[in-house]
Amino acid sequence: MSVSVVLFTADLRLYDHPPLRAALEGRRQVVPLFVRDQAVAAAGFAVPNRLAFLADCLRDLDSGLRERGGHLVVRSGDVVEEVCKTAAEADADEVHMSADASAYAHARERRLRRALEAEGRRLYVHDAVTTAVGPGTVTPASSDHFAVFTPYFRQWSGQRLRDVLTAPRVVRVPSGVGSEELPSRASVPGVSPGLAEGGERAARERLTAWFRSGLAAYQDRHDDLAGDATSRLSPHLHFGTLSPVEVVHRARGAGGPGAEAFVRQVAWRDFHRQVLAARPAAAHADYRTKHDRWRSERTARDDIEAWRQGRTGYPAVDAAMRQLLHEGWMHNRARLLTASFLAKTLYVDWRIGARHFLELLVDGDLANNQLNWQWVAGTGTDTRPNRVLNPVTQARRHDPDGAYVRRWVPELREVAGAAVHEPWKLRGADRERVEAYPDPIVDLADGLARFKRARNRA
Secondary structure (H helix, E strand, C coil): CCEEEEEECCCCCCCCCHHHHHHHCCCCEEEEEEEEEHHHHHCCCCCHHHHHHHHHHHHHHHHHHHHCCCCCEEEEECHHHHHHHHHHHHCCCEEEEECCCCHHHHHHHHHHHHHHHHCCCEEEEECCCCCCCCCCCCCCCCCCCCCCHHHHHHHHHCCCCCCCCCCCCCCCCCCCCCCCCCCCHHHCCCCCCCCCCCCHHHHHHHHHHHHHHCHHHHHHHCCCCCCCCCCCCHHHHHHCCCCHHHHHHHHHHHCCHHHHHHHHHHHHHHHHHHHHHHCHHHHCCCCCCCCCCCECCCCCHHHHHHHHHCCCCCHHHHHHHHHHHHHCCCCHHHHHHHHHHHHHHCCECHHHHHHHHHHHCCCCCHHHHHHHHHHHHCCCCCCCCCCCCCHHHHHHHHCCCCHHHHHHCHHHCCCCHHHHHCHHHCCHHHHHHCCCCCCCCCCHHHHHHHHHHHCCCC
């Protein structure tokens, strides 16, 4: 019986997995392989929250494979070297994997293809596994990618998505292929205490529950900070424990304004991937420079640290940053608010904020994170690059009675109603009760004026 290797990357699932289905064609034996990539650790991306969530995902994937007669093979080191070693041990003639968008992923694919071909083996790379629509599938007439979301979304929406694949019933793994011990969450230090559970089972349970009780209201409630009415599926999409193709099919099947708004968010994820695939430097350089002279880590040290710890004196900003510290996750509206505060109100280099998010976010996705930060900073694809989100206005609009703030900022729990958003205005005994909470680190008017001067708009 012929043998294939399936290299799992950001697709840690059994349902709707085209590389796995292709590898099993013709009743082949399959080596399901995951390589703990030393280059990811060397680049600083192997952070506690994602390592812990990954451990959950790998254990769940192994469990699902064992239910089908197989098991997961785990190796550590250079991906190309480990795949070639595994293929040689199993006498496999082909390797299947999912396409990805980053410059590193493209370089890894080229290296792997050359190495396998030198040994007489073939590499098959499958699109639309980690995205609903693959990067480069839709392009404008005059460019290799869309730089504005709305026209991209129109073409994206017109694409016929591939059919959803069922999970295999049987996975036969050849004997004699060694594996390292599976990692465990318990062995990872520094994990956020409120980090969610990883793995395909948890993902599918959350998807089903949210489609049943949250999807219909998503259009009206997705910006409700206290209501926590978003899907919280982003970590599962990041690790591939859910298929974006399946998610879009199911949402469209449900129909309605909530489903349409949710599908639009999935399209934003694909949009950022096609931007990054076409412009890899956008991961670290301005996509559209405004020639900013940002405040640096050295010149804005105290302000940056106050922002990181949730001690800026602006309750909505601080609540969001404390949620990030506790859960390794943050509400999407809060991400926009906190990013705008750092990049525009404090005028700190967006890369500093993006790096902090990647150090903590369980869904810390290079394309989404970097390009959303650039969107907010006005150096990315935003068609209104000089917009500034006022944290007080945003708080009043999206947390009108202050419940989100009181949940995450215990110093302010005794402040009733919307007054919680401006504690510096409290007087007398009310102000004394919240004296442990800091005063604002910057006047909003001063921050806005500084930003306008920097952008030559004063």
